[in-house]
Amino acid sequence: MAKRIGITVSRQLMDCQKLHPEATGELTGLLSELIVAAKIISAEVNMAGLADILGQSGKTNVQGEDVQKLDEFANSTIKRRMEQCGYICVMASEEEDGIIPVLDGYEGKYSLAFDPLDGSSNIDVNVSIGTIFSIHRRLSDGKQGTEEDLLQKGRVQVAAGYIIYGSSTMLVYTTGDGVHGFTLDPSVGEFFLSHPDIRIPSRAKYYSVNEAYTNYWHEPTRRYIDYVKTIDKESGRPYSLRYIGSLVADFHRNLISGGIFLYPRDKKSTDKPEGKLRLLYEAAPMAMIVEQAGGRAITDDGRDILDIQPTGLHQRVPLIIGSKEDVDLAEKFFTGKMD
Numbered sequence: 001m002a003k004r005i006g007i008t009v010s011r012q013l014m015d016c017q018k019l020h021p022e023a024t025g026e027l028t029g030l031l032s033e034l035i036v037a038a039k040i041i042s043a044e045v046n047m048a049g050l051a052d053i054l055g056q057s058g059k060t061n062v063q064g065e066d067v068q069k070l071d072e073f074a075n076s077t078i079k080r081r082m083e084q085c086g087y088i089c090v091m092a093s094e095e096e097d098g099i100i101p102v103l104d105g106y107e108g109k110y111s112l113a114f115d116p117l118d119g120s121s122n123i124d125v126n127v128s129i130g131t132i133f134s135i136h137r138r139l140s141d142g143k144q145g146t147e148e149d150l151l152q153k154g155r156v157q158v159a160a161g162y163i164i165y166g167s168s169t170m171l172v173y174t175t176g177d178g179v180h181g182f183t184l185d186p187s188v189g190e191f192f193l194s195h196p197d198i199r200i201p202s203r204a205k206y207y208s209v210n211e212a213y214t215n216y217w218h219e220p221t222r223r224y225i226d227y228v229k230t231i232d233k234e235s236g237r238p239y240s241l242r243y244i245g246s247l248v249a250d251f252h253r254n255l256i257s258g259g260i261f262l263y264p265r266d267k268k269s270t271d272k273p274e275g276k277l278r279l280l281y282e283a284a285p286m287a288m289i290v291e292q293a294g295g296r297a298i299t300d301d302g303r304d305i306l307d308i309q310p311t312g313l314h315q316r317v318p319l320i321i322g323s324k325e326d327v328d329l330a331e332k333f334f335t336g337k338m339d
């Protein structure tokens, strides 16, 4: 894969296509359309305070969460663009209860699941937020796609990525050929390669968990977090705590600097027995990226996130993700193999 800093993302996609003679260019087309949607969202996020787009929309989504105006803007921007791009047959969004069809005559061979805006609690306070996406090859034949095309294991994703709207806007994605980061130059409206072949450090520097829930943690969580806080110079402990409250931003920091992010099950969320984060458009795409970068992603009972067969569009899973050595060790704590 071309490692030339400064090449555009469309150029890299084209180069990647050349490596796959069977490629038809449809995945490149799909990703290019998604990137246009991300640029539109990035422009809106960057001037959110001016555009009267902060605050709540007054609606509640299928997750029971208050929908922010920017959630809605991002959701409709992606939907409007992708329903007529001609490369996908069905979509799923965090903000929509059921599957989202494409316009008749625009059916394509892929399915798209997305979290239009991740980190909604940080939208109004100018803290990094993002968009997460996951792409599968369709299974159903016929024209419009079905839920079956979306409910596929993370292991068979053809591409996954996120766009982080932070101090700079970055696209980080994988098509199974490593993980690459591009930075948006807003003056020319183009993403340029800035982080080729990202490899997550095998040992963490940071741990990311919402400590406000300590009183509700199950014993393995408590023991593991106590462990990362224990002084052990040789293994770089205690790790520093960093928790932004936007999965995209916490994940991105750990991807670059080394870290472990945990959102395990707890005793607080009786309405969310499987934790908070969603498998299809949060955990599975991040798991593909982290594994492609040399890291790992599991549940808090040691299952690999990418091998979980989804059963529902908005299914939640406990998530432990990040530097491989730390996730391997955390697994021992959570599966009772650490005495």
Ligand SMILES: O=P(O)(O)OC[C@H]1O[C@](O)(COP(=O)(O)O)[C@@H](O)[C@@H]1O
Pocket: 065, 094, 115, 117, 118, 119, 120, 121, 210, 245, 246, 247, 248, 276
């Ligand atoms: O406030 P909590 O319980 O720590 O939850 C924070 C988590 O919730 C999320 O905001 C959920 O995602 P959405 O903002 O897309 O709903 C994650 O980004 C983040 O990691």
Ligand SMILES: [Mg+2]
Pocket: 115, 117, 118, 119, 247, 282
């Ligand atoms: Mg989210």
Ligand SMILES: [Mg+2]
Pocket: 094, 115, 116, 117, 118, 119, 120
């Ligand atoms: Mg969201």
